Structure formats: structure tokens, C-alpha cells
Amino acid sequence: MSVAEASTWRPHRRFSTRFYRSELRLMSLRRRNIAGVAALAALPIVIAIVMFATKPGPGEGPPLFAGMLDNGLIAALAGLGIELALFLPIAVSVIAGDTIAGEANIGTLRYLLTTPVGRVRLLAVKFASLVTWIFAVVAIVGFTGGLTGVILFGTGDMATLSGTTIPFGEAFLRVLEAAVYMALCLVAVGAIGMFVSTLTEQPIGGAVAMMMFVIISQILGAITQLDWLHPYLISHYWTSYIDLLRDPAAWDQVGMGLLSALLWTALGLSAAWARLTTKDITS
Amino acid sequence: MTKATSVAAAREPGSRAVRTRGLSKSYGKGVLAVDGLDLDVPYGAVFGFLGPNGCGKTTTIRMLLGLIAATDGTAEVLGEPVPERSAVALPRVGALVEGPAFHPYLSGADNLRRLDAVDRTTDPATAEERVSAALDRVGLVAAARKRYRQYSLGMKQRLAIAGALLRPRELLILDEPTNGLDPQGTREVRSLIAQLAADGVTVMLSTHLLSEVEQVCSHVAVMHKGKLITQSSLADLRASAVPGVRVETASPEAAAEVLREEGLADVAVAPGAATALLGGAEPEKLVDALVRAGVPVRGFAVVRPDLEDLFVSLTGEGFDVSG
Incomplete structure (x- = not known):
């Protein structure tokens, strides 16, 4: 390096996925996260076994599941659907609460920023790894449920909510669509959780605040007198994935759900950006 | 380190590794943590940034590193205005701010790998080499695979210094680098600072230990209750006594x-x-x-009065925590 060049030193910034990969590694190596994912993945197996054990004979039992139990993929959907009510939002809240507050709590945030990592880049990488984690967990839960279901119930035609049946291939596609839809709903929880994480240095505090937010949203959603408020709640459209099991699939509520998830995600990310880029880092 | 030396040599006379003008920070109304600071750290100096705990040293360092925003005034690091051009200045600055901080469940080496991974301006191909060299430089090779949570305070401090040395630097901003080290470790860190200075690296060393300044510094600034009381070369300060x-x-x-x-x-x-x-x-x-x-x-x-006597005469009080 010549003297003339040296006096006008400019960093050569590479495009690199190293930070993103480092984040994924940190998340996946952490024992707490491994235990959490294992518990989430075990639940659909239990649900599938219970469904199998209590399988009604022909003509008995609730009409929803009875006709569906020839196709094991229903176990994947049942597992995801039950976890979407509480367990998955809790897991996402914990991981999202950790994004910024976790680094602030142990002091590594100041060393990331002085490396330097730009604050916008920090948020972008944290969010990208959070989204990756959400899709991975939904895939794992769906996979263990689906696999157990297929072993127990086989790969017959799936009965739709409209009373018709669809072949295994199409059923698989429907379940995949429903899983992606649920993951996108959870991304909205993650984005808001990441904003909450920029407000505190206590990752668990951020996670608890986010869980409260989700639970309150669900409580308000159950109060019929507040139906004018319901479309604005983060959890309102979560159960709309069930429309994908009609024949043909009904997309209007799912479309509204995707729009809702998109708006909540945009709100969370903008608020996180506004907060983190102007914050004094004193941790 | 020849790179750093040639860069330092290329500067115009009078340019500074760190320069602040009227730099101020207030928390809330009226409380000035840093009050109109005019700091000049010459290139190649080992600059002792001295003052009791709570006098505003760390707040100043955090402003230089772009962690907190100044309420007033300007700051330049390596000739670049900060925080506007921190992205250009900071890759050349190694920093240790308010003690070490790493991921407890990662090993020392993995923590350094992570620090290197988030830096877009380093070459990933040389990462392993640089991580081992940095660990070697602070004497942590034997503990490289140990989890950070099992490190003693002294080892943590060494790892933080290794983090600052992951790549060639022109300026090191070290906040209390010998904190928590045993006498042997303290001596090693001081000789490391001397070596780096001999290589042409400018070192800004924040400390509350007068003996540290006497042993390793060429320049000294004294801060007290947010204000800069004096800054000069150590020789001039002694002569003025x-x-x-x-x-x-x-x-x-x-x-x-x-x-x-x-x-x-x-x-x-x-x-x-x-x-x-x-x-x-x-x-x-x-x-x-x-x-x-x-x-x-x-x-x-x-x-001849020693530094402690000078300090007392400058601040009008002993070397205690200032509120």
C-alpha cells in the first residue's frame, strides 16, 4: 500500500453471508433453543398418536377429523394448528426478544457496533436469521407431525372441509401452503418482538412483553362485543389457514391474513429501525 | 504493522488521531457528563486518558466510537468525522470499551471468529490465521477452546484485547485494559502496548491508575467532572511541576x-x-x-512532585470517584 493510497484509506466492503451464518450458528447451538425446538417437534408426534388411539370407527366421532384420518398429513396440520395458538408464538417471542436485547444484555452489542456493523445491517441480519429460524421450526414441526401421521394413517385421499376428497399429492401441497401461511403470521410476531427487543436490555423481559401482547390480542379476539377491533389484531387471521382445506381452497381470508402479517411486519421493522438507529448504546 | 506506520507518516503535520472540539454530552436536563471537550491525540502517541471513575472518560470514548450521540460539538477519528463516517474510521480502530463482553457459551476462539465474521472489511480466507495470531499475542492459545464463561476475569480481559488486535489497527482505544489482571498480566499488557506503539499504532489508554500512565504513556490528558483539565506530553507536564x-x-x-x-x-x-x-x-x-x-x-x-501530587494540585482533590 503506497503512502498516497494509505492517506485516503477506504474500507473494501465485501458482500458476505458470514454474519448471517454466524447468527444461525449461535441460535442453533444454544441448548435452550435446541430443547425448545425438540419440545415443539415432539408435540405433533404425541397429537398424532392420540388421534390414532382415539380414532373413531366408521360413522362415529366428529365429522371434521373422522373423514380425514385416511391421510397422515392431517397430523402435521393438527400439530401446527394447535401450536400456532400458543407454543409457536411463545417460541418466536423468546427468539425475537433475544435479537437485540440479548446482545445488549451481555454487552456484545457495543462490540458489534464498534466493529463496525451498521445498525441497519444489524437489524437486517438479525431479522433474516429470525425469519430463517421461524421457517425452520415450522418445517421441523410439520415434518415430525406429517411423518408420524403417514406412518400411522397412511397416504390415502384427504377429505376436505367441503366434503370432497383430494389425492395425497394435492393434500401435500395444501398442507405446505398452510404451513407457509402460518410461518408468515409468525414472522409478524417476530418483527414486533424485535422492536420490543430494541427497547430493553433484558431479553426475557422483551420476550414476556411480546407474549403478553399476543395473549391479550387473542383474548380481545374472543370478545364478540369488540368485533370492530378484531381485523386489526395480530392474531385475528391466524386460523384462516383452515380455508385452504376447502375444495376449492378459499383464499379471501388467507389473503387478508397475508396482508395483515405484512402490515404488522412492516410496523415492527420500522419501529425497530427508528428506535435502534437513534438509540444511545450505554450497555 | 508497517501499514499503520506508513499511514501515520503520511499525515500532514498537526493532524490528529483523535480530535474533538467542544464535544459535550448531557443526560437529561443540565447534567453534563462531558462538557466542551477539546481533545487532541497526536499520531503515534500513547495517550493516557486519566481521571477518576465517573468523570466522563467512558462517555467520551463511546462518543468517539459512535455508540452514543454527542449533544454538542464535533469529533474526528483518524481524520474522519464521527459518527458520520464511522464506517470508514472504525475498521482501523481497535476498541476495548468498559470491559470485555462475549458470548458465554462460545469458546474464546469462536467468539473471535464471530467478531471477525461480522466485519465485512476483513478477508475471510485469513480469518483462522488472524484469530490464532491474536490469541497468541495475548497468551490465550492454551485456553482457546475453553468456553468463555469458564474464563477468569484476567482471561476475559485478554480476549477483549485479542479482539481489538484481530486485524492491523492504526488506533487502539483501550478503556481500563489492565482491569482485573494480576501483576504479571498487567506487566504483559503494558509491554504489549509498548510494542504496538513501537510499531506506529496510536494508543488512547483510559485509566484511573497513575502508575500506568507514568510507565507507558507519552502524553496525558486529565479529565475531571466532565471537563478536560490538562493535556500535554508527559515530559512537559513533569517540567511544569x-x-x-x-x-x-x-x-x-x-x-x-x-x-x-x-x-x-x-x-x-x-x-x-x-x-x-x-x-x-x-x-x-x-x-x-x-x-x-x-x-x-x-x-x-x-x-519533584510525582504525578499524584500534580493530579491533586490540578483537581484540587484526591483521586476519588467524582459524582
């Missing part, structure tokens, strides 16, 4: 009388001794005068 005389005698009153007659200022009497400021007087003549006046002189010394 007013020497005194001390006469050990069985008759201190008589000795004091003679010193007054010779026109010395600040004459004081202590049990078994009399002291005064030397001023322009010649020590030889003073001894002569004392003996001729019949003062039984047991000892006579010209005393």
Missing part, C-alpha cells in the same frame, strides 16, 4: 525561618522537617545559609 525543597532537621522552626529569609514561598513546618517551593533559589546556597544560621541539618532534598 514546581520543585520544592525539604529540610530534615531537629529544629524545623529555625529552618523555616531561614527559608523565609531566602525568599522561598509556601514555607511549611512539619515534625522533623521544613518544606518550601524552590522557586528561583539555588539549592547549594540554601544549604550554606542553613548551616551558617546554625540549623542542625540532617537531610536536604529537592523534591
Whole structure:
């Protein structure tokens, strides 16, 4: 390096996925996260076994599941659907609460920023790894449920909510669509959780605040007198994935759900950006 | 490190590794943590940034590193205005701010790998090499695979210094780098700083230990209650210190009388001794005068105040935490 060049030193910034990969590694190596994912993945197996054990004979039992139990993929959907009510939002809240507050709590945030990592880049990488984690967990839960279901119930035609049946291939596609839809709903929880994480240095505090937010949203959603408020709640459209099991699939509520998830995600990310880029880092 | 040296040599005279003008930070209304700081750290200096805990040193460092926003004033690091151009300045700055901080469940080496991974301006191909070199430089090779949570305070501190040395730097900003180290570790860190300085790296060393400044620094700035009290080269500061005389005698009153007659200022009497400021007087003549006046002189010394005395005279108080 010549003297003339040296006096006008400019960093050569590479495009690199190293930070993103480092984040994924940190998340996946952490024992707490491994235990959490294992518990989430075990639940659909239990649900599938219970469904199998209590399988009604022909003509008995609730009409929803009875006709569906020839196709094991229903176990994947049942597992995801039950976890979407509480367990998955809790897991996402914990991981999202950790994004910024976790680094602030142990002091590594100041060393990331002085490396330097730009604050916008920090948020972008944290969010990208959070989204990756959400899709991975939904895939794992769906996979263990689906696999157990297929072993127990086989790969017959799936009965739709409209009373018709669809072949295994199409059923698989429907379940995949429903899983992606649920993951996108959870991304909205993650984005808001990441904003909450920029407000505190206590990752668990951020996670608890986010869980409260989700639970309150669900409580308000159950109060019929507040139906004018319901479309604005983060959890309102979560159960709309069930429309994908009609024949043909009904997309209007799912479309509204995707729009809702998109708006909540945009709100969370903008608020996180506004907060983190102007914050004094004193941790 | 030749890179850093050539860069330093290329600077125009008068340019500074760190320069602040009127830099201020207030938390809430009226409370100034840092008050109109005009700091000048010359290239190549080992700059002792001295002051009691709570005087605003760390707040200043955080502003230089773009962690917190200044309320007023400007700052330049390596000739680049910060925080506007931190992205250009900071890759050349190694920093240790308010103690080490790493992921507890990762090993020391993995923590350094992570720090390197988030830096877009380093070459991933040389990462392993640089991580081992940095660990070697601070004597942590043996503990490289150990989890960070199992490290002693001294090892943590060393790992933080290794993090600052992951790549060649032109400026190191080290906040209390010997905190928590045993005497051996302290000596090693000080000799490491001396080596780096010899390689042409500018070092800004924040400390509350006067002995550390005396041993390793070429320049010193003293901060007190958010204000800069003095900054100069250590040699100039010492030269500005007013020497005194001390006469050990069985008759201190008589000795004091003679010193007054010779026109010395600040004459004081202590049990078994009399002291005064030397001023322009010649020590030889003073001894002569004392003996001729019949003062039984047991000892006579010209005393240069040490840094601690200077500090007390500058701040008007001892070296305690300032509120």
C-alpha cells in the first residue's frame, strides 16, 4: 500500500453471508433453543398418536377429523394448528426478544457496533436469521407431525372441509401452503418482538412483553362485543389457514391474513429501525 | 504493522488521531457528563486518558466510537468525522470499551471468529490465521477452546484485547485494559502496548491508575467532572511541576525561618522537617545559609512532585470517584 493510497484509506466492503451464518450458528447451538425446538417437534408426534388411539370407527366421532384420518398429513396440520395458538408464538417471542436485547444484555452489542456493523445491517441480519429460524421450526414441526401421521394413517385421499376428497399429492401441497401461511403470521410476531427487543436490555423481559401482547390480542379476539377491533389484531387471521382445506381452497381470508402479517411486519421493522438507529448504546 | 506506520507518516503535520472540539454530552436536563471537550491525540502517541471513575472518560470514548450521540460539538477519528463516517474510521480502530463482553457459551476462539465474521472489511480466507495470531499475542492459545464463561476475569480481559488486535489497527482505544489482571498480566499488557506503539499504532489508554500512565504513556490528558483539565506530553507536564525543597532537621522552626529569609514561598513546618517551593533559589546556597544560621541539618532534598501530587494540585482533590 503506497503512502498516497494509505492517506485516503477506504474500507473494501465485501458482500458476505458470514454474519448471517454466524447468527444461525449461535441460535442453533444454544441448548435452550435446541430443547425448545425438540419440545415443539415432539408435540405433533404425541397429537398424532392420540388421534390414532382415539380414532373413531366408521360413522362415529366428529365429522371434521373422522373423514380425514385416511391421510397422515392431517397430523402435521393438527400439530401446527394447535401450536400456532400458543407454543409457536411463545417460541418466536423468546427468539425475537433475544435479537437485540440479548446482545445488549451481555454487552456484545457495543462490540458489534464498534466493529463496525451498521445498525441497519444489524437489524437486517438479525431479522433474516429470525425469519430463517421461524421457517425452520415450522418445517421441523410439520415434518415430525406429517411423518408420524403417514406412518400411522397412511397416504390415502384427504377429505376436505367441503366434503370432497383430494389425492395425497394435492393434500401435500395444501398442507405446505398452510404451513407457509402460518410461518408468515409468525414472522409478524417476530418483527414486533424485535422492536420490543430494541427497547430493553433484558431479553426475557422483551420476550414476556411480546407474549403478553399476543395473549391479550387473542383474548380481545374472543370478545364478540369488540368485533370492530378484531381485523386489526395480530392474531385475528391466524386460523384462516383452515380455508385452504376447502375444495376449492378459499383464499379471501388467507389473503387478508397475508396482508395483515405484512402490515404488522412492516410496523415492527420500522419501529425497530427508528428506535435502534437513534438509540444511545450505554450497555 | 508497517501499514499503520506508513499511514501515520503520511499525515500532514498537526493532524490528529483523535480530535474533538467542544464535544459535550448531557443526560437529561443540565447534567453534563462531558462538557466542551477539546481533545487532541497526536499520531503515534500513547495517550493516557486519566481521571477518576465517573468523570466522563467512558462517555467520551463511546462518543468517539459512535455508540452514543454527542449533544454538542464535533469529533474526528483518524481524520474522519464521527459518527458520520464511522464506517470508514472504525475498521482501523481497535476498541476495548468498559470491559470485555462475549458470548458465554462460545469458546474464546469462536467468539473471535464471530467478531471477525461480522466485519465485512476483513478477508475471510485469513480469518483462522488472524484469530490464532491474536490469541497468541495475548497468551490465550492454551485456553482457546475453553468456553468463555469458564474464563477468569484476567482471561476475559485478554480476549477483549485479542479482539481489538484481530486485524492491523492504526488506533487502539483501550478503556481500563489492565482491569482485573494480576501483576504479571498487567506487566504483559503494558509491554504489549509498548510494542504496538513501537510499531506506529496510536494508543488512547483510559485509566484511573497513575502508575500506568507514568510507565507507558507519552502524553496525558486529565479529565475531571466532565471537563478536560490538562493535556500535554508527559515530559512537559513533569517540567511544569514546581520543585520544592525539604529540610530534615531537629529544629524545623529555625529552618523555616531561614527559608523565609531566602525568599522561598509556601514555607511549611512539619515534625522533623521544613518544606518550601524552590522557586528561583539555588539549592547549594540554601544549604550554606542553613548551616551558617546554625540549623542542625540532617537531610536536604529537592523534591519533584510525582504525578499524584500534580493530579491533586490540578483537581484540587484526591483521586476519588467524582459524582
